[in-house]
Amino acid sequence: MRITLRALTRQDVEAHNAGEDEHIVRWLTGRYGTVQSTADHFDRLADNARAGRGKRGFGVFLDDRLAGYVDCDPDARDGLEPGDVNISYAVHPWARGQGVAGEAVRLMCEYMREHRIGRRAAIRVYPENRASVRVAEKGGFTYVADPLSGTDKKPEEDSIAILLYVHDL
Numbered sequence: 001m002r003i004t005l006r007a008l009t010r011q012d013v014e015a016h017n018a019g020e021d022e023h024i025v026r027w028l029t030g031r032y033g034t035v036q037s038t039a040d041h042f043d044r045l046a047d048n049a050r051a052g053r054g055k056r057g058f059g060v061f062l063d064d065r066l067a068g069y070v071d072c073d074p075d076a077r078d079g080l081e082p083g084d085v086n087i088s089y090a091v092h093p094w095a096r097g098q099g100v101a102g103e104a105v106r107l108m109c110e111y112m113r114e115h116r117i118g119r120r121a122a123i124r125v126y127p128e129n130r131a132s133v134r135v136a137e138k139g140g141f142t143y144v145a146d147p148l149s150g151t152d153k154k155p156e157e158d159s160i161a162i163l164l165y166v167h168d169l
């Protein structure tokens with residue numbers, strides 16, 4: 001099993017959209033992409049890569065087939081300390097359960113080190129998203145805080161608590 005990160009192009013739009021499912025929409029994107037919205041997203045990533053700023057994202061390829069997506073976003077600040085850079089990821093349903101996300105995160109951390117993007121990689125995850133919590137744990141990320149713990153949280157607000165995991169780069 002060979003996992004690589006590659007820049008996404010218009011040719012990947014169809015496979016990218018076909019790989020989205022309800023879990024990706026629920027935990028990551030909030031809605032299904034269209035041909036246009038995904039193409040626009042890939043164009044923005046290409047612009048950012050050229051300019052060396054903003055969100056940097058890649059396709060995750062498993063033996064040359066598009067199997068997921070990973071990005072890092074130095075502009076995402078919510079709940080993060082200066083120097084923390086958020087990583088997001090998704091794996092297409094057919095490729096899950098083989099450690100693809102963990103390897104994608106590892107490769108993204110390598111890229112961030114190489115390009116001096118941040119001091120720590122951060123994964124923010126809803127506690128109910130057990131698969132993603134496992135990715136953070138198995139990747140050696142350290143649990144830092146539940147930003148809402150210690151406050152007067154009502155039971156119905158539990159679902160909005162976000163766990164923060166970090167890893168030195």
Ligand SMILES: CC(C)(COP(=O)(O)OP(=O)(O)OC[C@H]1O[C@@H](n2cnc3c(N)ncnc32)[C@H](O)[C@@H]1OP(=O)(O)O)[C@@H](O)C(=O)NCCC(=O)NCCS
Nearest residue numbers: 023024027089090091096097098099100101125131132134
């Ligand atoms: C979270 C996600 C990226 C994990 O990708 P992955 O490559 O399957 O990760 P792993 O193979 O390391 O599996 C992680 C956990 O997923 C669960 N899992 C295992 N096989 C699975 C399968 N076939 N289908 C779904 N989940 C599975 C297990 O709980 C596993 O933990 P374990 O290794 O302790 O058993 C993937 O489930 C996904 O795309 N989810 C929707 C988007 C998302 O949640 N992104 C993260 C936002 S913070």
